Amino acid sequence: MTSSHKKNNVVSKEIMPVQGRDRVVIGWGFFNIWVGMAVIIATFGIGGNGIDSMSLWGVAGAIFIANLIIAVIGSLSGDIGIEHGLSFAAYMRAPFGIVGVHFPAITRGIVASIWFGIQTYLGAIAINALVAKMTGFDSWFLWYVIFAVVQIINTALGIKAIDRFAIVAAPSIIVISFWLLFKMSGMAESKGIDVWTYQGVAHTTNWFLVMVANMGFWAALAIDIPNITRYVKTTKGEKNWVRRNWNSLWPHLTALPFVQTFMGVIGAASVLGTGNWNPIEVIQGTASGWQYVILLLMIVLAQWSTNTAANLIPAALTYVNAGAVIRLPMVAGIILAGVVGTIVQPWAILNQLFTFLGYYGAVLSAVAGIIVCDYYIIRRRRLNVKELYEEHGQFRYDGGWNLAGLIAWIIGGGLALYFMKYMYLVGFPVGLISYYVLMKGWYLGRHKQAELESNHSDEFLGTTAGRDWEIPYEDKGVISDSTIALN
Numbered sequence: 001m002t003s004s005h006k007k008n009n010v011v012s013k014e015i016m017p018v019q020g021r022d023r024v025v026i027g028w029g030f031f032n033i034w035v036g037m038a039v040i041i042a043t044f045g046i047g048g049n050g051i052d053s054m055s056l057w058g059v060a061g062a063i064f065i066a067n068l069i070i071a072v073i074g075s076l077s078g079d080i081g082i083e084h085g086l087s088f089a090a091y092m093r094a095p096f097g098i099v100g101v102h103f104p105a106i107t108r109g110i111v112a113s114i115w116f117g118i119q120t121y122l123g124a125i126a127i128n129a130l131v132a133k134m135t136g137f138d139s140w141f142l143w144y145v146i147f148a149v150v151q152i153i154n155t156a157l158g159i160k161a162i163d164r165f166a167i168v169a170a171p172s173i174i175v176i177s178f179w180l181l182f183k184m185s186g187m188a189e190s191k192g193i194d195v196w197t198y199q200g201v202a203h204t205t206n207w208f209l210v211m212v213a214n215m216g217f218w219a220a221l222a223i224d225i226p227n228i229t230r231y232v233k234t235t236k237g238e239k240n241w242v243r244r245n246w247n248s249l250w251p252h253l254t255a256l257p258f259v260q261t262f263m264g265v266i267g268a269a270s271v272l273g274t275g276n277w278n279p280i281e282v283i284q285g286t287a288s289g290w291q292y293v294i295l296l297l298m299i300v301l302a303q304w305s306t307n308t309a310a311n312l313i314p315a316a317l318t319y320v321n322a323g324a325v326i327r328l329p330m331v332a333g334i335i336l337a338g339v340v341g342t343i344v345q346p347w348a349i350l351n352q353l354f355t356f357l358g359y360y361g362a363v364l365s366a367v368a369g370i371i372v373c374d375y376y377i378i379r380r381r382r383l384n385v386k387e388l389y390e391e392h393g394q395f396r397y398d399g400g401w402n403l404a405g406l407i408a409w410i411i412g413g414g415l416a417l418y419f420m421k422y423m424y425l426v427g428f429p430v431g432l433i434s435y436y437v438l439m440k441g442w443y444l445g446r447h448k449q450a451e452l453e454s455n456h457s458d459e460f461l462g463t464t465a466g467r468d469w470e471i472p473y474e475d476k477g478v479i480s481d482s483t484i485a486l487n
Helices: 027-038 042-050 056-084 102-135 140-156 159-190 207-224 246-274 279-286 290-322 330-343 346-378 385-389 403-418 420-446
Strands: 473-475 478-480
Touching: 027 159, 027 246, 027 290, 042 056, 042 207, 042 246, 056 207, 056 246, 056 346, 102 140, 102 207, 102 279, 102 290, 102 330, 102 346, 102 403, 140 159, 140 290, 140 330, 159 246, 159 279, 159 290, 207 246, 207 290, 207 346, 207 420, 246 279, 279 290, 290 330, 346 403, 346 420, 403 420
Parallel strands: none
Antiparallel strands: 473 478
């Protein structure tokens, strides 16, 4: 047992690289998880806001293209989990430093926590409406607490529990979504409107702006998807990128674009049929009996399935990473995510949801560019993983800060905020280019990186080289060379 490990404050078992034996999610399992994550009620609003200015097919095309681009970016960043078994926060020590990482990581964690609160609130008011109609008991906050606790427990049970839940939730959500579309189309038809041939003539928005707005929805998850892909099954020793990432790639390219587009189409049809982009609010005011039960199931499953994988896990892992000095356990991180998501009063944020989405999408778009640049262009997927868990290793940079990463984030994120209408299309390339110029022209001359000095040797590859990364950690006074995965 070395003294360096005794004093190491950046090692925590929950953020260790996941090894091959703990990668339990198959391609269909990841597809189901993505279906659950992709059903965000706010997407109804994107479709609803666009239909006045274009056709349903135009709305669908804008949403599909936006999410296809995000799916590609998510697949690229997902290789960090596939190749090295790393979480988002652990990897981010490379482009931001072991201290600097906490700024972008905690930013993402807080955003995920807020989303958890919003989604939980939507589920709680649906449950409360049903219970109030049946019994007269009215307390949405009580149902908020109960629903939050249930989701936290489900997430704390690990990736296997999330995977099993998705098997039930995904097909249920898809079936109920078809029912919603049929219902909204029928309402439009009763007003003499054919949703499939309708052409909006207003000039409130356009195809390009609808596309860019939808990209902001997934700015966060596209960069921290390694939190999930590190549990996806892969083939050790597979050198072909597509084959190695296949169980991550095809769910990315199918579930996200198609499901998000479907949700937007439902929102557009709802506007044409009722004047309200949210079909759930419409049916809540008109449905009864079995229709109301179906609606409740849709709301609860949609919020639940999104929260576990897309919000609680990412938020918890950023808090665990920041709390490595006190060995903050994963369960505590999950609970903290729930608490943070509640104290920000998500019911108030919901009224400004699209403004909220725009700001955080802009800020995090630059981080996506920095990640792609660091991982693919500068390091060529090679990574000195063991040094990520050393306080005074190569990722110490300047007192724990990678100034190139932080400056690139400020430049890219700042310009994305300034050009808000084009946020992702500005933040991503500016973040990427700024980081490349700063690292190549300045920072790498001051801080040598072993994987670069080795001429990108395969000794810094994980899955491609048939390697699992073993990181020593101290647990209750015992040094172990095993990693413990969340399972």
